[in-house]
Amino acid sequence: MPAELIAKYDTRIPRYTSYPTAPHFHAGVTPATFREWLGAMPQAQELSLYLHVPYCEVICWFCGCHTRGANSYGPVADYLETLRREVRLVARALGETPRPVRHLHFGGGSPSILTGDDFARLMDDLRSLFRFRDDAEIAIELDPRTTRPDLVAAMAQAGVTRASFGVQDLTPEVQKAIHRIQPFGVVERAIGAVRAVGIDRINVDLMYGLPHQTVANVRDTVSKILTLSPDRLAVFGYAHVPWMRKHQNLIPESALPGAAERWEQAQTAREMLTDGGYVEIGFDHYAHPDDDLAVALAKGTLNRNFQGYTADTATALVGMGASGISELPQGYAVNDGDIKAYGEAIAAGEFATRRGIAVSVADKARRAIIERLMCDLRVDVAATAALHGVDISDLRADYPRLADMVEDGLLVLEGDVVAVTEAGRPFVRSACAAFDRYLVEGELRHSRAV
Numbered sequence: 001m002p003a004e005l006i007a008k009y010d011t012r013i014p015r016y017t018s019y020p021t022a023p024h025f026h027a028g029v030t031p032a033t034f035r036e037w038l039g040a041m042p043q044a045q046e047l048s049l050y051l052h053v054p055y056c057e058v059i060c061w062f063c064g065c066h067t068r069g070a071n072s073y074g075p076v077a078d079y080l081e082t083l084r085r086e087v088r089l090v091a092r093a094l095g096e097t098p099r100p101v102r103h104l105h106f107g108g109g110s111p112s113i114l115t116g117d118d119f120a121r122l123m124d125d126l127r128s129l130f131r132f133r134d135d136a137e138i139a140i141e142l143d144p145r146t147t148r149p150d151l152v153a154a155m156a157q158a159g160v161t162r163a164s165f166g167v168q169d170l171t172p173e174v175q176k177a178i179h180r181i182q183p184f185g186v187v188e189r190a191i192g193a194v195r196a197v198g199i200d201r202i203n204v205d206l207m208y209g210l211p212h213q214t215v216a217n218v219r220d221t222v223s224k225i226l227t228l229s230p231d232r233l234a235v236f237g238y239a240h241v242p243w244m245r246k247h248q249n250l251i252p253e254s255a256l257p258g259a260a261e262r263w264e265q266a267q268t269a270r271e272m273l274t275d276g277g278y279v280e281i282g283f284d285h286y287a288h289p290d291d292d293l294a295v296a297l298a299k300g301t302l303n304r305n306f307q308g309y310t311a312d313t314a315t316a317l318v319g320m321g322a323s324g325i326s327e328l329p330q331g332y333a334v335n336d337g338d339i340k341a342y343g344e345a346i347a348a349g350e351f352a353t354r355r356g357i358a359v360s361v362a363d364k365a366r367r368a369i370i371e372r373l374m375c376d377l378r379v380d381v382a383a384t385a386a387l388h389g390v391d392i393s394d395l396r397a398d399y400p401r402l403a404d405m406v407e408d409g410l411l412v413l414e415g416d417v418v419a420v421t422e423a424g425r426p427f428v429r430s431a432c433a434a435f436d437r438y439l440v441e442g443e444l445r446h447s448r449a450v
């Protein structure tokens with residue numbers, strides 16, 4: 001890829017895990033709005049649940065998540081009680097009959113900070129208040145350094161089906177620069193421990209663009225991780241946004257690879273993983289051909305939500321915990337990210353909703369276009385407009401914004417069908433941005449597209 005093209009498209013663009021994107025959420029969505037939205041959902045509505053655990057034992061300097069360091073277990077135990085209260089509040093607002101659940105995800109932070117007993121209590125609550133489908137996926141994010149036997153045993157007992165491990169890079173110098181010392185043996189043992197109890201769907205997260213990271217480091221990391229045969233891998237570009245995440249100031253900008261080096265690193269991982277038999281999913285995920293994500297891609301049912309690419313087809317996601325985000329048919333609702341304020345709201349028997357946005361029919365049509373592009377790299381704009389009953393001319397007015405990508409061979413526009421080429425795959429977010437009505441040029445401070 002020519003350096004001019006990398007430089008041209010290396011701009012800050014949303015990751016489109018929602019549409020409208022989070023910077024456009026506002027305080028007009030309140031706890032009362034959220035309660036009303038939950039109450040209005042039909043009884044048969046299948047749910048996806050997300051529970052956020054905003055604590056880690058040590059903070060990694062590259063981290064972009066809503067989390068904080070916990071020096072002792074006390075605050076974590078208190079938080080867990082609040083989370084259990086919120087689970088009950090949500091179940092009550094949804095009505096008497098337990099709702100069907102298709103997908104449950106524990107994210108953070110590091111849910112691996114929980115004790116086995118606390119995790120078991122939380123899972124007992126969830127299973128008594130919701131009706132889990134027999135084939136429900138129950139997934140948990142784990143830090144390989146703090147995945148302890150009591151939690152692993154409780155996960156197996158509770159029916160966890162998938163574990164996702166943060167690895168990032170295995171090079172000692174890189175690990176030192178991101179304040180996350182985690183040799184390969186630690187990762188190997190943690191993955192072995194969850195497989196030993198029957199949890200055999202394994203995800204691994206890797207990163208490129210980290211301080212002092214080189215193409216050779218990426219090659220070494222990927223080749224070691226391939227020996228563990230994970231079912232899915234995500235390869236994220238490090239987003240250096242110290243104005244949003246203060247601890248990133250501990251990473252000197254001078255140690256960060258430039259755009260061309262980042263590109264080489266991403267392409268190295270991409271080539272190694274596709275050569276290794278993984279199916280490329282969107283622009284940053286890879287899955288074994290028989291993993292749900294690859295199967296969903298083949299069937300055209302791959303979706304995107306706040307956790308990234310997903311095979312989950314539930315159309316309502318309820319996010320709980322501090323900073324938890326819900327995506328309901330009516331719109332998005334976000335909990336207070338401040339653990340104290342979140343806890344006070346829940347203790348008072350109220351939801352902790354602080355921001356969000358109601359989605360209009362026009363938003364839903366644009367969201368569908370962006371989601372298909374992100375998942376399938378192709379969308380029939382006319383068919384999507386017809387499906388949502390919106391005026392196609394409004395969407396066609398955005399086509400001129402695709403002209404540069406067409407000229408650069410990254411995209412083909414035939415009639416009303418937009419198709420991203422293989423060369424354009426890493427830049428798919430730029431195509432999505434053309435349909436983003438809320439995007440105001442010059443105002444963006446999102447992660448880089450490459």
Ligand code: SF4
Nearest residue numbers: 056059060063065109
């Ligand atoms: S363990 Fe994960 S969530 Fe916690 S600080 Fe490190 S990267 Fe962030």
